[in-house]
Amino acid sequence: MVERSASTAPANAHRGAAATSTRVIAVANQKGGVGKTTTTINLATAMAATKKSVLILDLDPQGNASTSLGLEAAQRAVTSYHVLLGEVSLGEAVQETGIPGLALVPADSNLYGADIELVDMARRETRLKEALAGAVGAFDYVLIDCPPSLTLLTLNALVAADSVMVPLQCEFLALEGISHLIKTIEAVRKGFNPGLDLQGIVLTMFDKRNNLSDQVAADVREFFGDKVYKTVIPRNVRVSEAPSHGKPVLIYDHKCSGAEAYIHLASEVLKRERDMRAGA
Numbered sequence: 001m002v003e004r005s006a007s008t009a010p011a012n013a014h015r016g017a018a019a020t021s022t023r024v025i026a027v028a029n030q031k032g033g034v035g036k037t038t039t040t041i042n043l044a045t046a047m048a049a050t051k052k053s054v055l056i057l058d059l060d061p062q063g064n065a066s067t068s069l070g071l072e073a074a075q076r077a078v079t080s081y082h083v084l085l086g087e088v089s090l091g092e093a094v095q096e097t098g099i100p101g102l103a104l105v106p107a108d109s110n111l112y113g114a115d116i117e118l119v120d121m122a123r124r125e126t127r128l129k130e131a132l133a134g135a136v137g138a139f140d141y142v143l144i145d146c147p148p149s150l151t152l153l154t155l156n157a158l159v160a161a162d163s164v165m166v167p168l169q170c171e172f173l174a175l176e177g178i179s180h181l182i183k184t185i186e187a188v189r190k191g192f193n194p195g196l197d198l199q200g201i202v203l204t205m206f207d208k209r210n211n212l213s214d215q216v217a218a219d220v221r222e223f224f225g226d227k228v229y230k231t232v233i234p235r236n237v238r239v240s241e242a243p244s245h246g247k248p249v250l251i252y253d254h255k256c257s258g259a260e261a262y263i264h265l266a267s268e269v270l271k272r273e274r275d276m277r278a279g280a
């Protein structure tokens with residue numbers, strides 16, 4: 001499904017004129033399995049459907065975003081690892097996804113090494129920011145799929161980002177650990193990136209038959225107020241099936257409840273981004 005981009009320019013020429021400014025959103029939560037990758041892929045696809053040009057940057061050594069978009073291992077010769085280490089430019093790592101307006105920088109397990117290799121390098125926290133600066137102008141949005149950790153990979157994403165989106169699974173102890181993420185965001189603001197916004201918190205895998213989901217959603221809304229999106233992503237089997245077909249759920253089954261929720265989420269996110277731009 002994914003094809004290597006023939007040129008080094010971001011592969012969105014069909015979108016017309018290059019975007020004048022690019023917003024970078026890091027999708028982060030150090031907790032595993034909360035819906036980061038699912039949200040990155042489906043939000044990006046829903047944004048692309050509204051004629052935005054969107055780049056997904058897979059920054060997780062698990063490479064789940066790349067796999068979920070149908071990318072074979074053989075198509076990962078150039079990845080975000082090479083971008084981070086400065087071996088290639090961002091443009092050289094960008095691939096077409098086959099979905100109009102949606103491009104991808106893939107990842108694979110080499111990225112596990114980057115966390116260690118970066119430790120001794122100069123400007124280790126700002127490498128992704130520098131790499132993005134050279135080539136993002138042609139995209140309206142870059143969504144970074146972060147790994148389930150707060151190590152240097154996620155730190156690079158937070159330093160490079162304009163805003164952070166936090167997926168939170170509607171389950172017991174959902175709020176556990178989020179204070180650590182919020183503290184990390186604060187530290188990044190102080191040290192590297194004063195303009196970093198919390199884009200919002202998205203409740204994922206909501207199960208309406210389960211009272212606990214309601215309780216968790218109420219607790220999170222009480223704690224974070226307006227920062228929590230009105231849209232809630234339901235637990236939906238079609239969402240979990242889509243990755244094995246190498247497709248976003250919006251392409252796999254655009255009428256299912258999960259796809260509809262991600263379309264609503266995209267319009268909320270785009271509205272917030274417009275407001276943030278206006279306030280900047």
Ligand SMILES: Nc1ncnc2c1ncn2[C@@H]1O[C@H](COP(=O)(O)OP(=O)(O)OP(=O)(O)O)[C@@H](O)[C@H]1O
Nearest residue numbers: 032033034035036037038148205234235236239240
């Ligand atoms: N709304 C949903 N309904 C049903 N299943 C879902 C939904 N969202 C995510 N899943 C499934 O839950 C699992 C975890 O989701 P996902 O991979 O997006 O989480 P993650 O936070 O990226 O995980 P990791 O921390 O390992 O990167 C996956 O198998 C995914 O298909």
Ligand SMILES: [Mg+2]
Nearest residue numbers: 036037060064
């Ligand atoms: Mg993931």
